[in-house]
Amino acid sequence: MKTYLASFAALLAFWLTPACGYHTSARSARLPENIHTIAVPAFINQTRSYRVEQTLTAAVVREFVSRTKFRIQNQATMDADATLRGTVLLTQLAPLTYDSQTGRASTALVTVTMRVSLVDRNGALLFDNPSWTFREQYQVSRELSSFFEEDTPALDRLSRDVARTLVSSILEAY
Secondary structure (H helix, E strand, C coil): CHHHHHHHHHHHHHHHCCCCCCCCCCCCECCCCCCCEEECCCCEECCCCCCHHHHHHHHHHHHHHHHCCCEEECCCCCCCCEEEEEEEEEEEEEEEEECCCCCCEEEEEEEEEEEEEEEECCCCEEEEEEEEEEEEEEECCCCCCCCCCCHHHHHHHHHHHHHHHHHHHHHECC
């Protein structure tokens, strides 16, 4: 009976002991409470990749609209509490693996590097990342007769990943 009582006392002491102080910070918002409207003008494209900035901007806007209650504008105006600006600095397409029979590339990697900043209406920097790099791997079609370019869907997947990560980084204090 004494061992049961000792075990119960030890378990009770464990439950009543205060936490060690560690906690996740995913719930604490990084943005000030006075931010209600965010302007997301079209990102700037400094590469030769066609419409990559439009794909990335649209994905970021969709992510903000679906995950937050912020009002999103597509132009930087005085009505906006903050403005998110992005610049696509580099896009790259590189073969990863080759088919041993044909010598053609069988998988490729799309890489996008961009600069992103969120500034409030007073010019205070709320978020900044001058060199963000994202990658997406995809399969290259083997059949020339049924050739289908996979780089556009890969860029779409990459843009959703960029948007998800960007919005999370802005909203959550990691």
